[in-house]
Amino acid sequence: MGRLEDRINAIKQITRERPELRKPLELHTMILEAQRQIRESPGKGTSLDWNDKPLISNLQSDAIKSNKPIAGLLDASVFDSILLLQTCEKVAGIFFEKGAKEEELKELIHEMKSGRINIQDAVSAVLKGDAEPFGSYGEKFGIDPALIFFIISSLIQPCIEEIADKTDSSLKEKWWQSQCPVCGRVPMCARSKNNKRYLVCTFCGSRYLADQFLCTNCGNTDPSTLKFLTLEDNPEFRVDYCEKCKHYLKVIDEDKSGRPVPESLEDIITIDLDMIAKDAGLVRI
Secondary structure, three states: OOOHHHHHHHHHHHHHHOHHHHHHHHHHHHHHHHOHHHHOOOOOOEOOOOOOHHHHHHHHHHHHHHOOOHHHHOOHHHEOHHHHHHHHHHHHHHHHHOOOOHHHHHHHHHHHHHOOOOHHHHHHHHHHOOOHHHHHHHHHHOOOHHHHHHHHHHHHHHHHHHHHHHOOHHHHHHOOOOOOOOOOOOOOEEEEEOOEEEEEOOOOOOEEEEOOOOOOOOOOOOHHHEEEEEOOOOOOEEEEEEOOOOEEEEEEEOOOOOOOOOOOOHHHHOHHHHHHHHHOOOEEO
16 A cells, blocks of 8 residues: 555645545544554564565465465454554544544453453454454444444555555456455445446455446346446546445546555545445445
8 A cells, every 4th residue: 555654744735635525534643543553563563574475365265265365364462452542542542532422432442451461462453344343342442343343444454455555466366246345344445447336445455356237235136227427527436336235345447547546545535435325325335
């Protein structure tokens, strides 16, 4: 996804062009800054060497054999607990500033620092896409489980992005599933180019080929029930949706776009599509 400074500069440029997006772009920048120490560490917060080609090759091979995303194959013990805790406190601090429950979040961080909540266990749950522990944390501390999941996810994001950057394109061209081959998340956005639709994971940066006629939520492939909506002023943006489950995917048509949309910002830049989809009675994945 490029150097941290380059990403921050790209966000500044978009903010100048789209001042109405200042708040979500500002939050995005603050998260990147909170992750700086992990992003600048050799192993991206782990004890592993991501320049080790056999390591990446073996993870990719295991993902193909098991038909499971790479992240789910990682052992959380490779992550540096001290670095995770330091970054966790920084990310939580951002949400204090944004009006989240400060005392409750501080209590959660205290429990992690004391070891009563093992941060590597929380990371393991994120890697495997297991939401159950976060429901328990949310109930215990009175915090939205989605916020806790987001905070813990932010700790491993630099590592997962690094894996996505190093992963061979063959996996991304042959995966043909809705969930991301690297992190396992189901993307909210896609890019279309040369009559091909590539799903875009804004968490790890993976871009992988998918069927044009596929609902990424329910797996429906019936073209007669897969529709789209467009913006009159921005024909390069559209909403692909499924009449069966009412979920939608935001698509950037690169063949119609007059300028490139920076990676990782697809969901923010297409925020107007969420409003159109909501008005149409559609549901985010």
